[in-house]
Amino acid sequence: MLNTFEIKNYCHAKLMVESWPIGHSSTWCILGTNDSGKQELAQLLSREITPISVEKILLPAPNDIAIISFEAQQKIYEHELKIDNSDFIDQQDLGTLVKEFLPQDKLNDPLIKLVGLAHLLTSGYRQLSSGESRKLLILSALLHEKKMIICEDPFDSLDQESSQTLSTLFKGIIKNSNITLILLLGNRIDIPDWCEQLAVIKQGDFNVIGTQHCAKTQAKLDDFFKNDDDKITLPEQFYATKSNAHDYLVKLVNGTVRYQSKTVFQGLNLSVKPQQHTLITGRNGSGKSTLLHLITGECTQCYSNDLTLFGHQRGSGESIWQLKKDMGIVTPELHRQYRVNSDLLTVVLSGFFDSIGLYQQPEKYHITYAEQWLKKVGLNHKEKTLFNDLSFGEQRLALIVRALIKAPLLLILDEITQGLDEFNRHRILKIIKMIMKESNSTLLFVTHRTDELLDTFTQHIKL
Numbered sequence: 001m002l003n004t005f006e007i008k009n010y011c012h013a014k015l016m017v018e019s020w021p022i023g024h025s026s027t028w029c030i031l032g033t034n035d036s037g038k039q040e041l042a043q044l045l046s047r048e049i050t051p052i053s054v055e056k057i058l059l060p061a062p063n064d065i066a067i068i069s070f071e072a073q074q075k076i077y078e079h080e081l082k083i084d085n086s087d088f089i090d091q092q093d094l095g096t097l098v099k100e101f102l103p104q105d106k107l108n109d110p111l112i113k114l115v116g117l118a119h120l121l122t123s124g125y126r127q128l129s130s131g132e133s134r135k136l137l138i139l140s141a142l143l144h145e146k147k148m149i150i151c152e153d154p155f156d157s158l159d160q161e162s163s164q165t166l167s168t169l170f171k172g173i174i175k176n177s178n179i180t181l182i183l184l185l186g187n188r189i190d191i192p193d194w195c196e197q198l199a200v201i202k203q204g205d206f207n208v209i210g211t212q213h214c215a216k217t218q219a220k221l222d223d224f225f226k227n228d229d230d231k232i233t234l235p236e237q238f239y240a241t242k243s244n245a246h247d248y249l250v251k252l253v254n255g256t257v258r259y260q261s262k263t264v265f266q267g268l269n270l271s272v273k274p275q276q277h278t279l280i281t282g283r284n285g286s287g288k289s290t291l292l293h294l295i296t297g298e299c300t301q302c303y304s305n306d307l308t309l310f311g312h313q314r315g316s317g318e319s320i321w322q323l324k325k326d327m328g329i330v331t332p333e334l335h336r337q338y339r340v341n342s343d344l345l346t347v348v349l350s351g352f353f354d355s356i357g358l359y360q361q362p363e364k365y366h367i368t369y370a371e372q373w374l375k376k377v378g379l380n381h382k383e384k385t386l387f388n389d390l391s392f393g394e395q396r397l398a399l400i401v402r403a404l405i406k407a408p409l410l411l412i413l414d415e416i417t418q419g420l421d422e423f424n425r426h427r428i429l430k431i432i433k434m435i436m437k438e439s440n441s442t443l444l445f446v447t448h449r450t451d452e453l454l455d456t457f458t459q460h461i462k463l
């Protein structure tokens with residue numbers, strides 16, 4: 001007989017589940033805002049947390065459960081950094097290879113090609129783009145035939161085609177297998193139409209609200225996401241941003257980036273004039289982040305390229321730190337790298353000094369600005385919370401504020417809304433739109449989400 005999964009009267013300091021008849025081979029979407037308890041729910045399912053009391057808990061064995069989330073990706077990345085032996089072996093240590101994440105007897109499985117990872121089997125995990133690493137974890141869970149797959153915001157960081165492929169894949173697999181699929185979502189638009197059951201979680205309180213295609217369920221969902229349209233104004237610094245004295249903020253001529261035998265792009269021309277807000281789109285792995293890393297100096301091939309920033313040719317004396325004074329940067333890479341465990345206020349203040357961690361004494365006005373910004377994104381009550389104790393979405397918000405705080409000439413924003421719930425996403429998009437319309441800052445913006453292709457962008461680069 002097949003097991004049917006169920007939880008009844010589960011009580012934990014941060015989570016309360018009265019009744020959740022999960023069933024078997026079922027599909028669930030659990031909706032909740034950032035820090036609503038979705039993370040704890042995943043930990044409940046994988047038995048990483050222990051309840052104060054529980055009446056009934058029937059779940060697959062922890063080994064039969066896979067959790068795919070930005071937190072899980074971050075943990076793997078940190079592990080990979082720890083085992084990196086590049087300094088000792090005198091060559092680049094690739095770390096764990098993509099193929100080592102997959103069952104060795106299934107390395108020819110057609111699913112690998114279908115999700116676009118076949119050409120990356122011998123790449124190291126750390127070399128993958130954010131979308132590629134997400135696809136790998138999903139693929140690994142499917143090929144390892146986990147009984148339950150819990151996936152947080154599965155479509156965040158996937159390009160349109162990959163999202164479609166994944167959705168079709170999930171739909172087919174669920175129909176023909178014994179997998180129970182639980183999607184933890186922060187945005188209503190991410191609910192796939194094939195998902196049967198919906199539940200919500202708010203401040204740790206979990207409630208089933210019904211089947212998806214039912215008017216009553218939709219009404220409950222609308223009520224859950226009801227929002228008093230909050231009025232946001234830009235801080236004064238944005239109106240005082242100096243304008244750029246040069247014709248171009250960025251000029252890349254015939255740009256090329258290669259890793260060993262792999263060419264990420266070549267012959268790429270990009271010029272961004274002041275106020276020429278630029279949208280960059282393209283498939284996973286097409287080189288969007290690499291292009292931004294050239295500009296931010298993270299990719300050392302900036303020196304072998306004909307690249308001019310704020311009128312300074314790269315490699316002609318101006319240090320990246322001097323150039324970074326005029327840049328505000330948020331990228332998945334920065335989020336991965338921000339591992340100094342300071343409190344939230346300190347993280348935001350570090351934006352004034354372009355540092356990871358804070359090594360300079362901030363002025364009083366810095367602190368006032370930081371507090372004002374935290375209030376604008378609803379995080380003022382958490383200013384003393386350690387960065388690592390914030391949810392992934394809250395960490396992302398903190399890094400966005402860190403980039404905005406000095407009202408820079410150039411804002412480099414790479415998939416910044418990853419992990420944000422729909423309230424926070426719309427709030428950030430509103431701020432971004434105001435910056436484009438009302439200030440002297442110029443945006444370089446990468447996204448996969450079609451509702452983020454704002455009409456305020458004046459240039460669109462497709463890679």
Ligand SMILES: Nc1ncnc2c1ncn2[C@@H]1O[C@H](COP(=O)(O)OP(=O)(O)OP(=O)(O)O)[C@@H](O)[C@H]1O
Pocket residue numbers: 123127128129130131132157159259262264282283284285286287288289290291
């Ligand atoms: N250090 C490296 N060595 C080898 N390959 C790399 C390295 N860094 C990136 N790549 C590869 O270069 C390609 C482009 O990566 P990049 O992160 O720029 O893609 P992207 O367009 O931003 O993708 P996504 O939409 O998934 O974020 C990817 O296939 C990635 O695996």
